Amino acid sequence: MIPHLKVLDLKDTLVQLDQLKKEKKSLENEKQELETRWGHFSSQQIEQLQQWNLYLQLYQCKKSRFKSSWKEEYAIEVLDEGNDKICFALIHEEEEGPQLPVPAIPLPVRGPVELEKALSDQDKRIAVIEDRLEEFAYRKLGDLRYTYAVLNDRYELKATGQQKHSWHNGSMNMVEAWIPKAEEEETSAALNEAGIYFETEQPVPEEKTPILLRNKKVSSLFEPIGSLFSLPEYTELDLTPFFAPFFLMFFGFCLGDAGYGLVLLLALLLFGKKLGPENKGIVRLAQLLGLSTVAFGILTGTVFGVNLIQNPPSWLEGYNSFMLVEDQLFNLALAFGGVQIIFGLVIKMVNQKLQYGWIYTVSTGGWILLIIGLGLVGGSAPETMIKKIGAGSSLLGAGLILFFNDPKANILVRIGKGLWELYGITGVFGDLLSYIRLFALGLSSAILGLVINSIGLSILESNPYLGPVFFVIFLIIGHGLNFFIAGLGAFVHPMRLTFVEFYKNAGFTGGGMAYKPFKKHYKNDKS
């Protein structure tokens, strides 16, 4: 039994390990060099030959100096031939062999076979040390974590100390810091108790105030998604709860397969706990996404690529009759887009009302009327009441945009700016069309699932015995890949719709800095 590694021996052990690894490297090099020149042999074999009065001489020389007549005069075996180099062995029966005009190379003490043995010994030595190190790390994990936390604390204390202002040789120090409003009382009490003089101030708009998001349980699960883009500015509304339901639906729309959703749900139910408490939020989020996928899979009638709208036996024949449903999905995607864009504009109105006053919201309201009006005009039959209402609404909206886009400017400037703003209608169409991706992603993942199934079925029919085995293997691999790619798309594309289309229409600028409180780490570290 080897004694446990002690902290004091750690440095020496590491040096030793390094040395062993270097030796191993040079052994490997030596072996490789011998093998390329002379081939795989052992020095024992050479000794054996000598006992039978067979002697070896190894030569390496330039090709130009090698005479091919030697091959006839002596027993020569060419072992390696390069571009200009040649390696060969000369075999003779007397101890003093013939002398060639090129210098012989001394026989290697260890051949590749011996070196292999040495290498495996070296590996064993390295493994012993690595085992000891691992055991040490395991034994000292708590200590390492503790040391890390303490060093981290010391570093942060020092970094904070750098920001203080000092007077009178450090007898008076001043530090500025942010605290969330909810913690004001607690902090004041603690500071009073410590006998520290302090003043509190509200942040002014020009200051870059750190952001601490406060969301209800469910919408807080979506905070990691929002933070992939940017935190809101301090004066801005946090949009996490507003994009969360859309994101959930969009993910389901894009993946849109009840089977995949169920697999995701089941996998997380079974193995979610193993990911540890720090990933609990992500697991919950993924479960919600799985649920949404199941819901949309049922809506579109897709389970593992099988289309349920038609009778399962006949789906092999043709699936043209589900086109109607696909058309509806196309319209549904656009409708989702319209709803989210208008919802974004409503949020923008609320923000404008909060920041500047209601008069600034009129122009945004005009946009909402214009978009709804154009939608009604485009979507209704000619000469109907709805069409007239739509036309009226769009005209009113355009008028509001023309006259209220900048409530402070004079009327002519407003009309000029308004015309330019109305040009932005092309952007709205662009945004709306961008939602087609929901439909196309859902369709392509469903079709690829279908393809996998039909290839799988032809494998099944190909052979009565091996067919079923490969059928199952192919389905698992195929659906696994489709799930991965479709899942990636279903995550990324709704993210883009959120950050580009929704945030733009909601007037979100972002760029906030996260609130990272100054605190002791090792106190919280109980593991």
Place this chain on the structure above:
Amino acid sequence: MNTAMILAYTGIGLMIGLSGIGSAIGVSIGGRATLGALKKNEDAFGSYMLLSALPGTQGLYGFAGFFIVNNAILAIIKETGSLNAFQGSSIFAAGLALGLVGLMSGIKQGEVSAQGIEGIGSGYDVFGKTMVLAVFPELYAIVAFAATFLISAGLTNG
């Protein structure tokens, strides 16, 4: 075999071929950038891999488009015996559109991903932003795929 058939299947060839090439080049660009970034930061391999995989979808759109169009052709032939000039040329157009857009957007998407991978490797926290930016070029492949779907739906319904 008539001209319409030749046109239609040439279109299908372009559809699968060009979009597949686009994805293949795109993911290779991402893969190369990943290997470079691994030298600087090996911990972020998960992010690199996800970003490298993004341009893989164009080829799949091409393939899914082929599946839709091929079935439309088979349905038409079952009904009428052969394609007419209108049907052949619309399938050719769909294939050309999806193929070209898939080719270029796959390559360009790979370049965007590669820049993001390089950034993450150098220690910048740009994973989310790269994801969003890299799907910008993909939209047009998606639109082309949707157009292919609409074209083939029009052929079988009309």
